[in-house]
Amino acid sequence: MIWKRGGWLLAAAAIFAFSGCARQAGAPAETGTNQISPGTGSGQGTDPSAGSAGGSERLGEIEIFSDLSEEELPDYYLPEERQATDGMIRSYLTGQLIETAKGDRRPVAVMMSNDREAQPQYGINRAGVVYEAPVEGGMNRFLAFLEDYDSLERIGSVRSCRTYYIYFAKEFDAIYAHYGQSTFARPYLDYADNINGLEAIGTTAYYRSSDKKSPHNAYTSGQRLTEAIEKLGYSTAYDPAYAGHYLFARDGNDVSLEERPGVMEAAAAETGYLLNQAYFLYDEEDGLYHRYQYGDVHQGDEGPVTAKNVIVQFCQSGYYASTEYLAFNVHTSEFGYFLTGGKAIPVSWEKEGEYGPTRYYDLDHREIVLNQGQTWVCIISTRDYDKFRIMDKDGVQQGNES
Numbered sequence: 406m407i408w409k410r411g412g413w414l415l416a417a418a419a420i421f422a423f424s425g426c427a428r429q430a431g432a433p434a435e436t437g438t439n440q441i442s443p444g445t446g447s448g449q450g451t452d453p454s455a456g457s458a459g460g461s462e463r464l465g466e467i468e469i470f471s472d473l474s475e476e477e478l479p480d481y482y483l484p485e486e487r488q489a490t491d492g493m494i495r496s497y498l499t500g501q502l503i504e505t506a507k508g509d510r511r512p513v514a515v516m517m518s519n520d521r522e523a524q525p526q527y528g529i530n531r532a533g534v535v536y537e538a539p540v541e542g543g544m545n546r547f548l549a550f551l552e553d554y555d556s557l558e559r560i561g562s563v564r565s566c567r568t569y570y571i572y573f574a575k576e577f578d579a580i581y582a583h584y585g586q587s588t589f590a591r592p593y594l595d596y597a598d599n600i601n602g603l604e605a606i607g608t609t610a611y612y613r614s615s616d617k618k619s620p621h622n623a624y625t626s627g628q629r630l631t632e633a634i635e636k637l638g639y640s641t642a643y644d645p646a647y648a649g650h651y652l653f654a655r656d657g658n659d660v661s662l663e664e665r666p667g668v669m670e671a672a673a674a675e676t677g678y679l680l681n682q683a684y685f686l687y688d689e690e691d692g693l694y695h696r697y698q699y700g701d702v703h704q705g706d707e708g709p710v711t712a713k714n715v716i717v718q719f720c721q722s723g724y725y726a727s728t729e730y731l732a733f734n735v736h737t738s739e740f741g742y743f744l745t746g747g748k749a750i751p752v753s754w755e756k757e758g759e760y761g762p763t764r765y766y767d768l769d770h771r772e773i774v775l776n777q778g779q780t781w782v783c784i785i786s787t788r789d790y791d792k793f794r795i796m797d798k799d800g801v802q803q804g805n806e807s
Contacts, residue, residue, distance in 0.1 A: 478655075480654060480655055480658045480774070481652045481653060481654050481655060481658075481774040482495060482500065482652070482653055482654075482655055484648040484649050487649070489505040489508075489509070492504060492505055493505060493508075494508040494509060495508065495653070496508050496533060496552060497512075497552075497577070497643075497647075497649045497650060497651075498512060498533025498534050498550055498552055498577070498650075498780075499533040499534075499653075499777060499778055499779060499780075500651070500653025500654070500775065500776075500777040500778075501777045501778065503552065503553065507552050507553050507555075508552065509642070509643065510552065510641045510642070511578055511579060511580055511639075511640070511641055511642065511643055512533070512550045512551055512552040512577060512579045512580070513550075513551050513552075513554060513579060513580050513581075513582050513600075513630050513634075514548050514549070514550050514551075514570075514573070514574040514577065514579035514580065514581050514582065515528065515548070515549045515551060515560055515561065515563060515582045515583075515625070516546060516547075516548055516563055516564050516565065516566060516570060516581070516582065516583040516584070517529065517546060517547040517548070517549050517561055517562065517563065517564065518546060518547075518561070518562045518563075518564040518620075518621055519537075519544065519545045519546055519547055519681060519698075520544060520621060521699060522617065522618065522621045523562045523617065523621040524699075524704070525704045525705050525706050526547065526549070526561070526562075526705050526706070527557070527559040527560050527561055527562075527624065527705070527706040528549065528551060528554065528557050528559070528560035528561070528705075528706070529547065529549050529705040529706075529710060530705040530706070530707035530708060530710065531551055531553055531554065531557065531707070532549035532550055532551055532779065533550050533551070533552060533779060533780070534549075534550040534577070534650075534779070534780045534781075534782065535547055535548065535549050535550070535712075535779070535780075535781050535782070536548040536570070536573045536782045536784060537676075537678075537683070537781065537782065537783050537784065538567075538569065538570070538733065538783075538784035539678065539679070539731060539784070539786070540567055540730075540731060541728075541729040541730055541731060542680075542729065543678075543679035543680045544680055544681075545678055545680070545681055545683070546564055546567070546570075548570050548573050548574065550577055550579055554627040554630060555627040555628075555631070556627055557626060557627045558626050558627070558628075559614075559624050559626060559706070560624060560625045560626060560627070560630075561623060561624040561625060562614075562617065562620075562621050562622060562623055562624055563582060563583065563584045563602065563611060563623045563624060563625055564583070564584055564585075564620070564623075565583055565584055565585035565586050565587065566581070566583040566585065566586035566587065566590045566594065566599075566601075567586075567587055567589075567590055567730070567731070568587070568589055568590040568593055568732065569732070569733040569735050569784070570583075570590075571590065571593050571594065571596075571597050571599075572735050572760070573735075573782075574597060574599075575597055575760045576650060576760070576761070576762045576763060577650055577762075578643050578644050578647045580598045580599070580600065580634060580639055581594075581597050581598065581599040581600070582599070582600045582610065582625060582630065583599060583600070583601060583602065584601070584602030584603065584607070584611060584620075584623045585601070585602060585603045586601070586603075587730055588730075589725050589730055589732070598637075598639045600625075600630070600633045600634070600637065602623060606633050606636060606637060609629060609632055609633050609636060610625055610629050610630065610632075610633035611623050611624065611625050611629065612624055612625075612626075612629070649762075650762040651775050651780070652772055652773070652774045652775065653774065653775050653776075653777050654774055654775065654776050654777060656777075659692075659746065659776055660745055660746065660774050660775065660776045661746060661748070662743070662745065662746065662748035662749070662750050663748065665750045665767050665768075665769075666750065666767060666768035666769055667750050667751045667767070667768050667804070668748055668749070668750050669748065669749050669750070669795060669797075669803035669804045670747070670748065670749075670795075670796075670797035670798065670803055671687065671744045671747055671748050671749035671795050671796075671797075671803065672686070672687050672747060672796060672797050672798045673685065673686050673687065673795070673796040673800075674694075674715065674717070674742075674744060674749070674793075674794070674795050674796070675792075675793065675794045675796075676717075676783050676785065676792075676793060677785065677789050677792025677793045677794070678785075681698040681699055682698065682699070682700070683696065683697065683698040683703070683783075684696075684697050684698075685697070685712070685715055685744070685781075687744075687747045689747065691711075692713070692746060692776075693711040693712065693713055693778075694711060694712045694713075694715050694744065694781070695709055695710075695711050696709075696710045696711065696712065696781070711779065712778070712779045712780060712781035713745065713775075713776045713777065713778025713779055713780065714743070714744070714745045714775045714776055714778065714779070714780040714781070715743075715744040715745070715780075715781050715782075715783065716741065716742075716743055716744075716752075716765060716780060716781070716782045716783070717741045717742040717743075717744070717783045717785060717793065718739070718741045718754055718763070718765075718782060718783065718784050718785070719739045719740055719741050719785050719786070719787045719790060720733045720734055720735055720737075720739055720784055720785070720786065720787065721733070721734040721737055721739065721786070721787055722734065722786035722787070722788060733784060733786070735756060735763070735784075736756050736759075738753060738754060738755045738756070739753070739754060739787060740752065740753055740754070741753070741754055741765065742795065742804070743765060743767075743773050744795075745775065745776050746776065749795050749803070749804070750767055750768070750773075751767075751768060751804065752765045752766060752767055752773060753765070753766050753770075754766070
């Protein structure tokens with residue numbers, strides 16, 4: 406069955422959860438069939454799909470706009486406009502200006518613990534993008550993308566890898582920092598530039614603190630990351646094919662979702678995550694979503710954790726064989742929500758090839774534009790759709806009422 410809305414053809418089975426309960430997704434990833442296929446690509450860019458960072462639709466759009474005057478340009482920055490000026494360049498992670506040396510350097514994606522015993526996370530306030538996804542036992546872990554990490558003396562605590570986090574790191578052409586891995590993730594690390602605490606480089610890249618108990622006391626630092634990257638021989642330059650992940654609003658043109666299809670009030674959002682019970686509250690004074698978990702303000706080592714943009718990405722999920730290890734299908738398109746400025750809209754997401762970026766589209770199939778600043782991406786199983794809630798200022802649930 407095909408549904409047409411505003412010129413966009415949608416497979417109804419993939420989108421109907423916007424207006425009701427999500428379908429009970431199967432477990433296509435139980436045997437690892439929707440995970441990375443060893444041999445199809447590598448951190449050195451041998452995967453044919455790795456060069457499709459822009460995508461045909463996006464590249465076509467760039468070509469259309471390339472000859473327009475400044476007044477005719479769209480209200481977001483085009484990838485081809487990204488050029489260094491006076492020692493500054495626009496960040497791929499936040500859309501804000503940053504020192505060229507840092508903005509043109511591949512970010513480090515650090516796997517961080519979110520166990521109670523590991524609080525606070527060091528360095529998370531500096532992250533341009535943070536992914537949050539469940540692992541086994543109802544616990545969540547973070548993947549914090551850092552480009553301005555040189556002065557940080559403590560980053561973490563750093564925990565072990567799961568397969569889907571490798572995909573997230575590769576979407577940004579990042580160097581992946583982790584301390585060990587699950588059995589199921591081990592084969593796929595050969596296809597990503599990574600810094601593994603359980604290998605020889607571990608003594609260079611990581612250290613154990615005395616104020617936490619193992620396994621919550623493994624940390625790294627800006628200096629250690631730099632030394633490890635150099636010793637491992639990883640290139641710090643972005644792949645020439647990489648054209649960025651997100652579209653960002655131009656300076657002085659904050660994104661408003663007011664006129665977008667399906668817009669709703671989003672003063673608060675409850676993730677439904679099992680153990681940490683994380684939620685976001687919008688603050689009109691600073692225009693940020695403030696994150697809460699474990700019944701209190703989520704504190705990083707440099708203060709409360711906030712985000713300018715929140716993306717909720719529902720994914721099909723299952724388990725590996727008869728284990729407790731989760732597997733998220735990050736390739737099969739599904740649905741989600743985009744929150745910014747106290748509003749939210751339903752979105753769909755599509756991943757470009759094996760390792761390309763994930764793009765998010767509104768109901769008219771227009772790619773979303775982010776406000777400049779930190780972005781938080783919540784990965785949630787489609788099975789848990791009914792646990793996720795968006796509320797207005799009065800606490801009235803929006804959008805996904807059953």
